Amino acid sequence: MRDKLLIVEDLWKFIDGKPILRGVAFEINEGETKVILGPSGAGKSTLLRCINLLVMPDKGKIIFDGEDILGKHDIHSVRSKIGFVFQHFNLFSHMTALENVMFGLIKVKKMSKNEAEKKAKGALAAVGITEELWDKYPAQLSGGQQQRVAIARALAMEPKLILFDEPTSALDPELIWEVLNVMERLAKARMTMIVVTHEIGFAMRVADEVMFLDNGVILEKGAPEQVILNPRNERVKRFMDRMKYVYSIGKGNVY
Amino acid sequence: MISELLYIISKYGPLLLEGLKTTFIITLISYFIGFVGGISIAITRTFLHKALKVFAHIYVELFRGTPMLVQLFFVYYALPEMGIRFDPILSSIIAIGLNSAAYQSEYIRSALSSIPYAEIEAAYSIGLTRFGAMLYIALPQAVRIAIPTLTNEAIYLFKYSSIAYFVTAPELMYMGKLVATQTFLYVEVYTVLAIIYVIFSIVLSGIARYIEKKLQIPGYIV
Amino acid sequence: MWQSFASYIPIISSAVPNTLILTFLSFAIATALGISMAFAEVFATKAVSIVVDWIARVLRGIPLIISIFIVFYGLPKVGVVLPSLYAAILGIAIVDAGYQEQIFRGAIKAVSTKQLEAAYSLGLARAEAFLYIVLPQAFRIALPSWINDFTVVLKDTSIAYAIGVVEVFTQAVHVAQVIMDYVWPLIFVSVIYLAICYPLSLLSNYLHSKLKSMGMLGSGM
Numbered sequence: 071m072r073d074k075l076l077i078v079e080d081l082w083k084f085i086d087g088k089p090i091l092r093g094v095a096f097e098i099n100e101g102e103t104k105v106i107l108g109p110s111g112a113g114k115s116t117l118l119r120c121i122n123l124l125v126m127p128d129k130g131k132i133i134f135d136g137e138d139i140l141g142k143h144d145i146h147s148v149r150s151k152i153g154f155v156f157q158h159f160n161l162f163s164h165m166t167a168l169e170n171v172m173f174g175l176i177k178v179k180k181m182s183k184n185e186a187e188k189k190a191k192g193a194l195a196a197v198g199i200t201e202e203l204w205d206k207y208p209a210q211l212s213g214g215q216q217q218r219v220a221i222a223r224a225l226a227m228e229p230k231l232i233l234f235d236e237p238t239s240a241l242d243p244e245l246i247w248e249v250l251n252v253m254e255r256l257a258k259a260r261m262t263m264i265v266v267t268h269e270i271g272f273a274m275r276v277a278d279e280v281m282f283l284d285n286g287v288i289l290e291k292g293a294p295e296q297v298i299l300n301p302r303n304e305r306v307k308r309f310m311d312r313m314k315y316v317y318s319i320g321k322g323n324v325y
Numbered sequence: 326m327i328s329e330l331l332y333i334i335s336k337y338g339p340l341l342l343e344g345l346k347t348t349f350i351i352t353l354i355s356y357f358i359g360f361v362g363g364i365s366i367a368i369t370r371t372f373l374h375k376a377l378k379v380f381a382h383i384y385v386e387l388f389r390g391t392p393m394l395v396q397l398f399f400v401y402y403a404l405p406e407m408g409i410r411f412d413p414i415l416s417s418i419i420a421i422g423l424n425s426a427a428y429q430s431e432y433i434r435s436a437l438s439s440i441p442y443a444e445i446e447a448a449y450s451i452g453l454t455r456f457g458a459m460l461y462i463a464l465p466q467a468v469r470i471a472i473p474t475l476t477n478e479a480i481y482l483f484k485y486s487s488i489a490y491f492v493t494a495p496e497l498m499y500m501g502k503l504v505a506t507q508t509f510l511y512v513e514v515y516t517v518l519a520i521i522y523v524i525f526s527i528v529l530s531g532i533a534r535y536i537e538k539k540l541q542i543p544g545y546i547v
Numbered sequence: 548m549w550q551s552f553a554s555y556i557p558i559i560s561s562a563v564p565n566t567l568i569l570t571f572l573s574f575a576i577a578t579a580l581g582i583s584m585a586f587a588e589v590f591a592t593k594a595v596s597i598v599v600d601w602i603a604r605v606l607r608g609i610p611l612i613i614s615i616f617i618v619f620y621g622l623p624k625v626g627v628v629l630p631s632l633y634a635a636i637l638g639i640a641i642v643d644a645g646y647q648e649q650i651f652r653g654a655i656k657a658v659s660t661k662q663l664e665a666a667y668s669l670g671l672a673r674a675e676a677f678l679y680i681v682l683p684q685a686f687r688i689a690l691p692s693w694i695n696d697f698t699v700v701l702k703d704t705s706i707a708y709a710i711g712v713v714e715v716f717t718q719a720v721h722v723a724q725v726i727m728d729y730v731w732p733l734i735f736v737s738v739i740y741l742a743i744c745y746p747l748s749l750l751s752n753y754l755h756s757k758l759k760s761m762g763m764l765g766s767g768m
Contacts, residue, residue: 124450146452153451163542164466164542206543207543224450391736391740392703392740398720399729403730490612498610501613511616511620515620518613522610523608527604527605
């Protein structure tokens with residue numbers, strides 16, 4: 071019996087009067103990888119932002135690590151336990167790769183500089199960012215390298231959960247692989263992750279559960295084979311057919 | 326003409342140098358006041374409470390909408406009517422500093438607004454507070470982005486501090502006027518002054534470009 | 548205090564036309580000089596370009612009071628006797644020309660070579676490309692800074708006080724000396740300056756943000 075790390079109950083969010091999330095509910099166990107699929111504008115990004123309290127939900131409950139985090143005053147300590155990897159990396163442009171990773175350790179975790187540096191280097195090594203890149207600034211790195219530094223930045227904080235918001239959508243096709251590869255290794259190491267992505271191949275290989283979000287509602291959830299290959303919902307089926315067309319080679323199916 | 330310029334420099338050089346020293350003191354201190362004030366105003370207008378924002382906004386528009394000379398006269402001539410008295414140099418420093426704060430705040434504010442919100446959000450995502458994100462992420466970048474305008478402002482103040490002459494602060498312009506009235510070589514003396522100001526302005530802007538390059542974030546194009 | 552000042556309001560107000568003449572004329576001269584220098588710098592030969600650049604730098608380095616004094620004391624020496632108003636106009640224009648050169652040069656350069664390439668690709672001649680592509684864009688890009696520079700010149704006209712030009716600031720100081728109160732005269736001229744500068748600064752900001760939204764500012768051009 072594994073512990074429930076995150077419980078989301080009846081989550082609602084309105085932006086400019088329009089409902090973006092309409093009663094979303096799900097749970098995630100420690101060590102699980104959950105993939106959220108769905109069309110753009112479905113509320114996937116908003117859902118992740120709510121979990122990290124970057125956006126405050128209007129209604130509902132988020133229990134993280136046994137605590138109701140919506141009622142908590144110290145949202146900063148909650149955020150420091152939940153990593154976030156952004157679509158556009160969002161590295162701090164005035165800091166080197168190494169400094170980007172050290173920054174949170176020093177300012178939020180109050181580590182000494184030496185300690186932080188050691189830890190940051192470890193995290194960078196874990197995502198395959200080698201020594202010659204440590205002193206480069208974000209603008210001097212490729213998209214794939216930037217995203218791996220961003221993952222290291224999240225990882226170094228030793229979060230209990232990492233949220234990935236379309237981490238490969240802004241990357242050139244040939245750079246997607248290096249980021250997915252890092253994420254797969256994290257999943258195998260039983261890091262708890264929620265991943266919003268269009269990479270159905272990744273979902274098939276890695277996800278413990280796939281959720282399909284559309285129009286602020288979870289239309290279907292279940293094992294990846296079921297949701298991606300044999301969806302019951304008509305809307306989900308149409309979406310998956312298109313995705314399979316995009317990701318297939320020739321007539322055959324990728325799987 | 327040339328011989329007269331040389332005569333002025335050889336005879337009154339030390340006096341002018343004395344004035345130049347005062348010019349630098351006025352420039353440096355008022356620039357510093359302007360920088361600290363400018364950052365405070367920019368932060369207030371970008372991050373802080375509504376009432377304070379309005380107050381800061383009015384301050385900026387008042388100081389940018391009226392001549393620095395009027396502000397200088399206000400400090401030197403009008404404030405004493407209310408029992409607040411400063412000597413000429415201090416009056417100049419205060420007036421120029423307060424004026425510069427308004428301008429520098431605008432430079433920093435516009436730089437702050439050019440920093441992508443995404444980076445602030447990233448700072449939040451690792452647990453930073455609003456203040457922390459402002460202090461460590463937004464401000465260091467904003468100041469760097471604003472460096473060209475901020476260094477220009479310093480050079481501008483160096484030239485504009487010559488208005489301190491109107492309230493008899495013994496800076497370069499004032500000393501020049503003394504020499505001019507003593508020698509009756511008005512054009513020649515003012516030409517010497519112009520040369521001094523121009524040389525220092527150009528040297529200072531060279532230094533400014535150097536600092537700009539040094540502090541530039543590699544690969545980052547604003 | 549206010550009572551004794553109130554009767555002097557017409558004296559200060561009567562100098563508003565002079566302030567405006569000072570501003571408009573020196574600004575116009577500076578614009579003509581500034582645009583000419585900017586074009587010379589961008590499109591002339593390398594040697595000319597360097598010389599013009601240095602002239603503009605030197606002009607920008609001269610404090611306004613000194614420029615005004617040099618014109619004021621210098622012209623009579625070469626046989627030209629001008630009323631102090633015109634000496635001030637020239638003195639201000641010379642320095643401001645250096646600043647306007649910077650504004651227009653930046654604007655011309657901001658119209659990228661990509662735009663020129665696109666114009667050439669359609670078969671436009673060099674002159675046509677400048678006339679239809681570079682100029683309209685450069686003008687729009689320069690407009691906010693140009694308006695802003697107008698307010699700078701307006702405020703700078705107060706320095707003409709140094710040679711006794713009868714503009715609003717000079718009048719305010721004279722009134723202050725008579726009634727032995729600086730507060731009201733200075734507040735009153737401030738209002739005059741603000742009344743002109745503030746709307747213009749709003750306009751400049753509006754145009755700037757409009758340009759930004761059109762994607763005409765920044766390095767992406």
